[in-house]
Amino acid sequence: MNNYQIAKEKYAAIGVDTDAAIAKLKNIKISLHCWQGDDVGGYETVGSSLNGGGIQTTGNYPGKARNIAELQMDIEKAFSLIPQKHKLNLHAMYLDNGGKFVDRNEIEPAHFAGWVDFAKKNGLGLDFNPSFFSHKYAADGWTISSADNFIREFWIEHGIRSRKIAEYFGKELGQRCNTNFWMCDGCKEAPIDRMAPRARMADALDRIFAVPVDPKCNRDSVESKLFGIGSESYVVGSHEFFMGYAGKHPEVMVTLDTGHFHPTEVISNKISAMALFSDELLLHVSRPVRWDSDHVVIFDDELRATAQEIVRNNLLDRVNIALDYFDASINRIAAWVLGVRSTQKALLSALLEPTEALRKAELEGDTTARLVLTEEYKYYPLGDVWAEFCEQSGVCAGEEWLNEVKKYEKDVLSNR
Ligand code: RNT
Ligand code: ZN
Numbered sequence: 001m002n003n004y005q006i007a008k009e010k011y012a013a014i015g016v017d018t019d020a021a022i023a024k025l026k027n028i029k030i031s032l033h034c035w036q037g038d039d040v041g042g043y044e045t046v047g048s049s050l051n052g053g054g055i056q057t058t059g060n061y062p063g064k065a066r067n068i069a070e071l072q073m074d075i076e077k078a079f080s081l082i083p084q085k086h087k088l089n090l091h092a093m094y095l096d097n098g099g100k101f102v103d104r105n106e107i108e109p110a111h112f113a114g115w116v117d118f119a120k121k122n123g124l125g126l127d128f129n130p131s132f133f134s135h136k137y138a139a140d141g142w143t144i145s146s147a148d149n150f151i152r153e154f155w156i157e158h159g160i161r162s163r164k165i166a167e168y169f170g171k172e173l174g175q176r177c178n179t180n181f182w183m184c185d186g187c188k189e190a191p192i193d194r195m196a197p198r199a200r201m202a203d204a205l206d207r208i209f210a211v212p213v214d215p216k217c218n219r220d221s222v223e224s225k226l227f228g229i230g231s232e233s234y235v236v237g238s239h240e241f242f243m244g245y246a247g248k249h250p251e252v253m254v255t256l257d258t259g260h261f262h263p264t265e266v267i268s269n270k271i272s273a274m275a276l277f278s279d280e281l282l283l284h285v286s287r288p289v290r291w292d293s294d295h296v297v298i299f300d301d302e303l304r305a306t307a308q309e310i311v312r313n314n315l316l317d318r319v320n321i322a323l324d325y326f327d328a329s330i331n332r333i334a335a336w337v338l339g340v341r342s343t344q345k346a347l348l349s350a351l352l353e354p355t356e357a358l359r360k361a362e363l364e365g366d367t368t369a370r371l372v373l374t375e376e377y378k379y380y381p382l383g384d385v386w387a388e389f390c391e392q393s394g395v396c397a398g399e400e401w402l403n404e405v406k407k408y409e410k411d412v413l414s415n416r
Helices: 003-012 018-026 068-080 109-122 149-173 195-210 239-248 271-275 301-312 332-351 355-363 367-377 382-393 401-411
Strands: 030-033 087-091 125-129 177-181 218-223 253-257 281-285 287-289 291-295 319-323
Touching (some): 003 018, 003 382, 018 382, 068 332, 087 319, 149 177, 177 281, 218 239, 281 301, 301 332, 332 382, 332 401
Parallel strands (some): 030 087, 253 281
């Protein structure tokens, strides 16, 4: 008997079908964030880089992708080390403008045709994000909630155009695009008027979402935040704001980013509550260390708890999983691969739980068994099932993928 067969029997003894778990995992698409590859710079101008907007990358690891061709190569490399086919998450500032500056209120599907070709070639779906940051009209910290009408209209147009691009993605690829709206709006010091910017943002979103877009091709989502760099005292799009907004506009999803809450507040505890009142939600899986630091996702307790909530409550079809972090201090391809593989491992570990038996113990008041068994099950041979999943998917199961990344670093990245 090989390791997988032994593992399979061990799990079968507690009522878990490992083949079924693998089959389910194969169908879970994770949306890979393109912006890990170039430290959220984008390619609007040569050497564009993050400025303003409340987010920050740290680190100077060599080899970041300097243009779309390099980014695409890197993404292909990353996906070659990740089991199964997934989605790629693009930001508007990753447009292909052919070397001629195109402002955010001018973007069109044609600027993303190359990405659609790339997605088709690699069997990927696409997700999208309007970019409401790193721009001269976001430099004061306000976009669609700005009191300046010109600025506000500029960004509303950007939002509308972004949804058209998303619709084009959905149509071309035959799978729905999720468009995530995160606006950096907020301020460093406490404002006198917290309400007016929120009213302006709600109104702007109403106008953006009023433009008809085929719901089979695109679905919008709104992402809240607690604070950002330069918006420590006030963020317009707070959690309550977007919960309220989505409650009133049920066609819009809410995005939960792991790093956007108080340090001890976790998104795993929000999923079941939200799932009772909204049909779908979007996750930005990240890892906050002391603050919204966007560390690479690892197989930690909160990631496992999030996966458990999705799987235990049968929400795999209703929770859209996207990654969102940016670490410039390590090899960027390794950062991508590690994040996706860790997320898949967390999902697999949730899929291998004998949930019904544990639920029964809980209902019967046997909290002793609940605690003891969940601890014991942690040490079941998850790794052997993971290895089987990887083998069936044609990628290596263990740390050997790092050798591939190191080789690519030596052959390709170090020449940049
Ligand atoms: C920022 C948000 C947002 C961005 C990306 C680049 O705090 O998390 O999702 O990280 O859109
Ligand atoms: Zn996010």
